Amino acid sequence: GAVVSQHPSWVICKSGTSVKIECRSLDFQATTMFWYRQFPKQSLMLMATSNEGSKATYEQGVEKDKFLINHASLTLSTLTVTSAHPEDSSFYICSALIQGGGNQPQHFGDGTRLSIL
Amino acid sequence: AQKVTQAQTEISVVEKEDVTLDCVYETRDTTYYLFWYKQPPSGELVFLIRRNSFDEQNEISGRYSWNFQKSTSSFNFTITASQVVDSAVYFCALSGGYSTLTFGKGTMLLVSP
Numbered sequence: 001g002a003v004v005s006q007h008p009s010w011v012i013c014k015s016g017t018s019v020k021i022e023c024r025s026l027d028f029q030a031t032t033m034f035w036y037r038q039f040p041k042q043s044l045m046l047m048a049t050s051n052e053g054s055k056a057t058y059e060q061g062v063e064k065d066k067f068l069i070n071h072a073s074l075t076l077s078t079l080t081v082t083s084a085h086p087e088d089s090s091f092y093i094c095s096a097l098i099q100g101g102g103n104q105p106q107h108f109g110d111g112t113r114l115s116i117l
Numbered sequence: 118a119q120k121v122t123q124a125q126t127e128i129s130v131v132e133k134e135d136v137t138l139d140c141v142y143e144t145r146d147t148t149y150y151l152f153w154y155k156q157p158p159s160g161e162l163v164f165l166i167r168r169n170s171f172d173e174q175n176e177i178s179g180r181y182s183w184n185f186q187k188s189t190s191s192f193n194f195t196i197t198a199s200q201v202v203d204s205a206v207y208f209c210a211l212s213g214g215y216s217t218l219t220f221g222k223g224t225m226l227l228v229s230p
Contacts, residue, residue, distance in 0.1 A: 031154045032216065043208065044162075091160060097216060105152065106218060110161040 003027055004096050006109030014117055015086060020114045021079045023094035029074035030096035034106060035067075038091040047092075050077045074099060084116045119144045121211050123221035128197050131229055138224045140193045140209030146170075151185065151192045152210040152218070162208075168192065199228045 003026040023033055031052050034087055036044040048058045048069050056069035066088075068080040077096075081088055091113050095106035119142040130136045142151065161167040166176065168185050176183045180197045196203055209221045 034217070043220045044218075045220075046217060049217065093160075093162065093216075105150070105164060105167050105212075106216070108162040108164070110159075113160070 002098060002104075002107045004094065004107045004109040006094055006112055007027045008112060010113050010115075011024045011112065012115045012117065013084065018085055019081045019084055019114060021081075021092055021094075021114075023077045023079070023096065025096045025098075025107070028077075028107075029099040030077075030109050031074065031099045033071060033077040034097075035069060035077075035079050036093045036095070038093065038111075039089075044093065047079075061070045081114065084114070086116045089116045090115055119146075119149075119211050119213060119219040121209050121219055121221035123207075124221070125224045127225040127227065131226045131230065132201060133198050133209050135195060135197050136199050136226065136228075137195075138207050138209075138226070139205045140192045140194065142190050142192065142209070142211045144211060144213060146213040147149055148213075149210040152208075152212065153183065153192075153194050153212060154208045156208060156223070158203045165194075165207075176209060199208075199226075201228050201230055204228045 005023045005024045033050040035047045037047050038044045046059050047062045048056045050056045050069050050071040052071045052074050058064050071077040091111050094112040095107045122141045149170045151168045155163040173185050182195045184193045206223045206225045208223045210218045212218050
């Protein structure tokens with residue numbers, strides 16, 4: 001149980017395009033989802049906390065207008081990288097908390113490797 | 118502010134050796150959780166363990182064991198009789214009252230045959 005599906009796994013696109021990444025909780029409802037970014041050989045850095053039905057909370061230094069987060073349902077959060085540039089190339093990974101799950105750990109998706117040419 | 122320090126950037130061992138990965142944390146929360154995750158080359162995060170701040174009992178799961186010492190703010194992870202499949206990056210992480218995770222920088226473990 002507690003499976004989080006992230007799509008796509010890989011994406012390669014040209015500079016200037018927008019890329020949408022989906023994070024779905026398959027067998028549970030998730031009031032809260034998190035988006036992380038991981039550059040090569042570095043740690044995971046929290047980008048934003050996404051709460052269903054409300055605006056996301058972004059960490060300091062993360063551009064809200066560049067990384068659009070939508071959490072329109074209890075099973076889906078999306079991250080859109082707008083006008084992506086090579087410096088946005090990274091590994092993006094989401095996680096989800098089970099609604100009403102108390103202090104259960106976050107459940108992670110398998111991540112999305114984004115390469116901007 | 119919360120902080121997790123994994124001082125070992127990379128560790129190389131030969132198969133069947135025991136290896137300990139260190140983790141030191143800082144937090145002002147009285148209630149918190151500590152985690153270990155494994156990240157193989159494929160990238161996904163594999164959850165290994167979670168401990169809460171009130172439970173200092175050491176834990177053993179197969180070849181894995183964890184030593185939680187509040188007095189030294191450490192949560193070390195030992196792999197006994199390491200195997201090539203253990204090669205991965207291991208992250209220690211800390212979560213306080215708001216469920217957000219703070220990760221250490223990770224330790225890359227290379228196990229050679």
